[in-house]
Amino acid sequence: MVSLRGALWVTLLAACGGQHVVVSEPAAPPAAGFLLSVTYDDLPFQEALAPADGALGGTSRLLAALTARSIPAVGFVNCDRGGDEVLRLWRAAGLELGNHQANHDNLNRVPLETWLDGARRCHEALKVYNPPRFFRYPYLFQGKTVEVRDAAYAALRGELGQTIAHVTIDNHEWRLAQLYSEALAAGDVARAEAVRGEYIPHLLAATENARTVAQKKLGREVAQVLLLHANALSVELAGPLMDALAAEGARFVPLEQALADPVFTLPDAYVGPAGISWLYRFEPVVSAWTWEDETWTDLEARYNPPPPPP
Numbered sequence: 001m002v003s004l005r006g007a008l009w010v011t012l013l014a015a016c017g018g019q020h021v022v023v024s025e026p027a028a029p030p031a032a033g034f035l036l037s038v039t040y041d042d043l044p045f046q047e048a049l050a051p052a053d054g055a056l057g058g059t060s061r062l063l064a065a066l067t068a069r070s071i072p073a074v075g076f077v078n079c080d081r082g083g084d085e086v087l088r089l090w091r092a093a094g095l096e097l098g099n100h101q102a103n104h105d106n107l108n109r110v111p112l113e114t115w116l117d118g119a120r121r122c123h124e125a126l127k128v129y130n131p132p133r134f135f136r137y138p139y140l141f142q143g144k145t146v147e148v149r150d151a152a153y154a155a156l157r158g159e160l161g162q163t164i165a166h167v168t169i170d171n172h173e174w175r176l177a178q179l180y181s182e183a184l185a186a187g188d189v190a191r192a193e194a195v196r197g198e199y200i201p202h203l204l205a206a207t208e209n210a211r212t213v214a215q216k217k218l219g220r221e222v223a224q225v226l227l228l229h230a231n232a233l234s235v236e237l238a239g240p241l242m243d244a245l246a247a248e249g250a251r252f253v254p255l256e257q258a259l260a261d262p263v264f265t266l267p268d269a270y271v272g273p274a275g276i277s278w279l280y281r282f283e284p285v286v287s288a289w290t291w292e293d294e295t296w297t298d299l300e301a302r303y304n305p306p307p308p309p310p
Contacts, residue, residue, distance in 0.1 A: 033249035034211060035223040037258035038066075038073040038242070039165060040230050041100055041136060043090070044083025046174070049181045049231035058235040059086045063093040065238035069246075072254040075230070076100035076136040076165070079122035091129050096255070098134035098165055099123055107141045108273055112148055116155050123160050134255060135162035140170065140227075140275030142268070149271055165255060166264055166278035167227040168214070171206035172296050173199065177233040179303045195303050199237050200244050202295070207248065209291045213279045214263070223253070223261035225278075 040062075045055035053061075066073050075090050077083075080102040090097055102118035102125070119135065126132040135156050143149030156162045176199055183192035207224065214222040226245075228234055234241075242252070266282035 032221065033251050034221045035253045035258055035261070036207075036245060036250040037223070037225045037253055037255045038071055038228065039076060039098075039136070039167070039225060039255065040073060040228050040234070041076045042104065042229050043075045043077040043097070043100070044081060044086035044230075046177070046229055046231040049174075049177045049229075049233070051232035051235055055083065055086050055230075056089070058232065059089050059230065062230060062235045062238050063089060063095070065242065066095070067093050069239070069242050069252070071242055071252045072096075074098050074134060074165070074255045076134070077122065077126060078102060078104045078138075079125040080118075087129055096134075097126055097129050097132070098136060098255075099126060099132050099160075099162060100136045101138050104138045106139060107137065107148065107152060108144050112151055116152065119156060119160065119162075123162070132160075133163055134165040135160070136165045136167075137275070140167060140277075141273070142270075142275075142281075144271065144273045146271050149268070153268075163256070163259060164264075165259070166225060168222065168224045168263075168277050168279050169203075169206050169210045169226040170275075170277040170292060171203055171227065172292070172299060173203060173227075173234065174229045174231065175296065176202065176299065177229065177231040179299075180233045181231075183303075191303060191305075196233065196237070198299065198303075199233055200241050202299070203241060204244060204248060205295070207245065207250075210277065210279060213277075217279065217282075217284070218263065222263040222279075223258035224250075225255070225258050 045059060047055060051058045072095070074096045075087075076098045077087060078100050087097060099119060099122045101115070102122040105115050105118050107115050123132050143152055153164070156164065176195055180192055180195045183189075183195060203226075207226070210224055211221065214220070246252075263282075264278065268281050269283045269285045270276065270281040
């Protein structure tokens with residue numbers, strides 16, 4: 001396994017009495033293989049971060065890399081963003097589309113009924129492509145109050161019959177893609193290449209972190225769900241990334257197989273504004289996800305130059 005950048009410190013709230021337990025510098029996860037489902041959010045494409053050949057060309061290259069490796073990825077769609085040709089490419093490749101809410105609305109900022117209306121409209125729109133089975137919360141925000149969290153979940157599961165596509169491997173790949181595109185736009189090829197070089201190591205480290213957290217909380221490997229986005233950087237490195245994950249022991253499985261792991265049936269104990277990995281949401285609830293925070297602070301400091309002086 002690759003080494004984590006810096007110490008991994010996870011503050012856990014114990015299930016009894018709110019006692020804090022600190023877990024530091026955990027041993028690397030076992031070298032045995034693990035199940036991994038690969039998912040892509042914000043379809044049809046992150047247009048602002050599209051490659052030179054556009055969303056259609058980029059999607060064709062992404063899907064070629066996935067299908068060449070028989071990876072059963074799922075793409076999560078913001079249905080009000082159009083992109084019918086892109087979505088049909090996904091289906092022609094035999095890959096499933098899921099519901100990511102029509103407008104990528106933030107459940108922490110819009111009224112619940114407005115947010116649910118977007119989920120319902122996307123549910124109906126997806127029926128043109130495949131029966132929609134999975135829902136992914138935008139930003140991984142599931143409600144900052146118990147009432148909103150539980151009402152949203154009840155509507156998604158009861159009314160729409162959706163399976164929640166929880167994420168276990170959260171990461172900053174979309175931010176790296178943004179830094180990459182900004183560097184290219186500024187003509188800073190050296191910085192763009194440096195950011196590009198961080199992409200696969202970052203995602204391997206995020207995967208190691210998720211496996212370690214699962215081992216610490218449950219004492220076992222769990223099926224992992226990786227969050228990615230469709231953008232220029234993910235297109236360029238899709239094949240090498242999948243090969244690197246396979247070399248780390250990943251066995252790529254359909255999303256429904258990953259979600260059948262009992263870890264996803266544990267009660268959701270987190271209420272708050274953060275969008276976080278499912279591994280942090282069940283007891284004992286993680287109150288400080290410092291690996292994610294510290295990793296981004298490090299990346300931003302190195303690759304996001306300060307604005308010029310006034």
